[in-house]
Structures are given as C-alpha cells and as structure tokens.
Amino acid sequence: MRTLADYLRITPGLDPADTERLHLLVEDWHLLADLGFSDLVLWVAHEGGWIAAAHTRPITGPMVFVEDVVGQKAHVVFGDLVDRAARDGASEHVRERGQDLIHERARPVRRGGRMIGILSIHDQLDSGRPQTRLEENYGAMSDELFAMAADGTWPAPASPSGGRHGAPRVGDGVMRLDAGGTVEYASPNALSAVRRLGHQGPIEGEVLVQVIGNLPGQAGNLDEGVALVAMGRAAWRADVQVGGAALAMRAVPLVRQRARHGAIVVVRDVSELRRRGSEVMTKDQTIREIHHRVKNNLQTVAALLRLQSRRVPDGSAKEALAEAVRRVGVIAMIYEALSTGFAEALDFDDVAVRGLQAIVEVASTGGAIDTRVTGSFGMVRAEDATAVGLILSELVQNAVEHGIPEGGSVHVDAQRTVEAEGVDILRVTVVDDGAGLPTGFRPSRAGLGTRIVTSMVHDLGGQIRWTDAEPRGTRVRFSVRLRGVEV
Structure with a gap:
C-alpha cells in the first residue's frame, strides 16, 4: 500500500509547502477524529478524479470504516461528495449503510487561497438518542477544528503533533x-x-x-x-x-x-510516566557513576604503579611496570568514555584516535611519527570495548617501539560487517613502515604484549595474523566477534 508521501509525490500542482501542510494536518488530525467521533479521509487529485491518500479512525467512539479506504477513488465509495466539495466549497449528505445512517461532510483544504486537497468527515448518526453534554461540547469543538483545517489556520506550523511520548489525547x-x-x-x-x-x-x-x-x-x-x-x-x-x-x-x-x-x-x-522515567534515569545515573568510579580507581592504580616504578632500580622491572601503567591507562580511558553517557556502548572511533595519540605522545622514538585512522569501529559494547582497546593499544605500541623506533608512520584501518546469521565482525589492520618482522618471529614465543593480544583475540572468538607489509614494514590483521548493540 502506498503511503501519504507516495501519493503527494505524484499529485500534480503541489509544491513543497503544500506537501508539508498536508503532512502536518495528518500528523495532528487525531484531535479532530476523537472530538467528532469520526473517521477522517484526506483526498488528493489523481488522474482527473480524487483518491484517498490517508485515513484515520477515532479512539473515543465506534469507527465507520473497518477496512482502510486509502487508495480508493472518491466516486466509487462516496458518490459526488468530494466532487461537490471541490466545486462548491463544502458538501454534506446522509447515506444509508445497512441499518446505519452515515453522516458525511467534506471541505477543501487550502493553503494561500489554493485548494490542495479535500478533507472528509464520516460519523454514525444516533437513532434519536439525546446527546450528552460531553457529546455536544465535543461536537462544537470538532466543527471549529474542521473549519480551521479547511481555511488553513489549523494545525499551526509551530504546533507540536501528538506523536511525542506521553502526549495528551x-x-x-x-x-x-x-x-x-x-x-x-x-x-x-x-x-x-x-x-x-x-x-x-x-x-x-x-x-x-x-x-x-x-x-x-x-x-x-x-x-x-x-x-x-x-x-x-x-x-x-x-x-x-x-x-x-x-x-x-x-x-x-x-x-x-x-x-x-x-x-x-x-x-x-502523566504522574506514572514521570515516576517510571525517573526510575530509569536513576538507574542510568547509577551505571554512569559506577563507570566514573571504576575510571578513578584505575587511575589510582596506575599512579601507585608509577610510584613503585620510581623505587625499582632494575631497568627491566621499570619497563614492566611502565607497561602495566599503560595498560591500566587504556582501561581507564574506556571507562571514562562510558562514564560520560548513559549508554552501555560507546563510539569506539573516538577511543581509537585518542589512544593512538596518547601512545605516540609518550613513545620514545628518534623521529616524528605520522598516524592515520581510516574506516570505522562503530559502537562497541562495554563488555568488548576493554579487550578491543587493549588489543589495539598493544599492537600500536609494538609498532611504534619496535617497528619504527627512528620515526615513521602507523596506519590503523577498521571495518565493521554483519555476516550470516547476524554475526557482528570487526576487522582491524595495523600497518607500520618500519623494518618488518624479525627473522623467525613466532607469536607463541614473543613477548608478553603479543601473548596478551593473542589471548584476547581468541577470547573474542577471532583470529590474528602477522605478516610483512609491502614495500616494507609490518602488517597485523585481526578479526573479532562483537556482541550486538541495541539501537
């Protein structure tokens, strides 16, 4: 079935402002339908006649049409009701449908004095029962809105539609x-x-x-x-x-x-809605506070390790503690990103760029280092973010310290794909233009950083491979399976 936008797109003579006016009317016409206990139909010009482009029903009373009338020609269902409204400015009649009497009215919808559509109202006539005070007042308000819809004064362009959560009807x-x-x-x-x-x-x-x-x-x-x-x-x-x-x-x-x-x-x-919203907000704030406290505690741990390294005379021990400080710092940076929002996932592109810059700033190299990040990591859940962050940090640190100790370039490329059965795969390539892999390199016999990377990649159900880059340097490719992020 075509949508309102589809019908307006093929209706001759409508400019963008006309189209927006009709969309605004349909967004808000539930007020008119509910006050009038009526079905509403919007008609637009189509191939020499009128066709139903939108239809709504009331929630305050019985509907007139069980089947949707969108796509039907006006003369087939309503005779000359719509044609007379287009010709005379208004039309009204009562028709029999089985044992029911259907009261039907139609008026042109105008903008700037031009007719851009026809609005019709359809409701069932009661069998002689006197109207209640509510029905009388609803009917009077419905008549006023109907007249305003026809002359273009309702809905107002700045009027909020009823689509917002908790909006009154x-x-x-x-x-x-x-x-x-x-x-x-x-x-x-x-x-x-x-x-x-x-x-x-x-x-x-x-x-x-x-x-x-x-x-x-x-x-x-x-x-x-x-x-x-x-x-x-x-x-x-x-x-x-x-x-x-x-x-x-x-x-x-x-x-x-x-x-x-x-x-x-x-x-x-909306008391209950506000109460529930407050509860949800409180839970989100608690989660954010937890991330914030974890980040602060990790920074404290890093500071203690840094103090301890200053008291260690052995060079290898100092280096090991410095590596531990860096790894704790990566985890703290991820929790800092999580603590700035309510979501349990984060945009990892920002984390990757910040981490890359932090490693380059503290790297001990003899020349300038050029860094580049392409592609996108996308949104990564908190459960996976720490592992991905540590893997990336170790690979970049290794490229800077061992691949290009005298300066060079590091390129990180990330590609996110959803494969068969909805499996979310992240593929990352880290390339430097250094001297390449050492002769006889084997990941299983490499240093602690390489073993950490290998273990974490396997924990995420992924694979990793080290190769020589062309024309020179080292290329590391890894792929991991990520948990899905709820949108």
Missing part, C-alpha cells in the same frame, strides 16, 4: 476555554487530572492559569510556557508538576477571521 481529558482563558467546559477526565494535582474546587467558570498557579505546593511564579498554554494563547505543550503528580497540557488556539476567540486544551495525567 482527547480521551485523556479536554477543556474548552474562552478568549480570556476561562474554562467553559471540562470533560470528566480533565477534571480528574487537574484534581490529582491538588485542586479541589470547580474548574468550569474558573481561569485555568489561576487554577494552576494556585495549586497547593506550587512554588513561585508559573513558567512562561505553562502560562501561555494554560491561557490558550500558544499552540504548544507544557508540563505541570506538583509533588509526585504531573500533568501534560497541550493548547490549540481557536481562530475565526484571524482573531483568537478561545482554545482547546487537552490534558493528561
């Missing part, structure tokens, strides 16, 4: 304000939501911003954004929190002949 609670911000009507759910904040009196007949500002436990003056929304003056969202209770509010100013004459304010009790 009509079923959560709705109020109608007059031009001065006085509540003319409040649904039962809206009244309950405001009372959970601590307000015990009536709401209807009261100025909403004063109700919010006088809540027990409300400290200081109201935030300007909250005041604008509570007065219905801005098409925006704001949250109010008093103690453990939280209320999300969204205002839709009602405009007639370019003048604001009231507003619809949709509200939702």
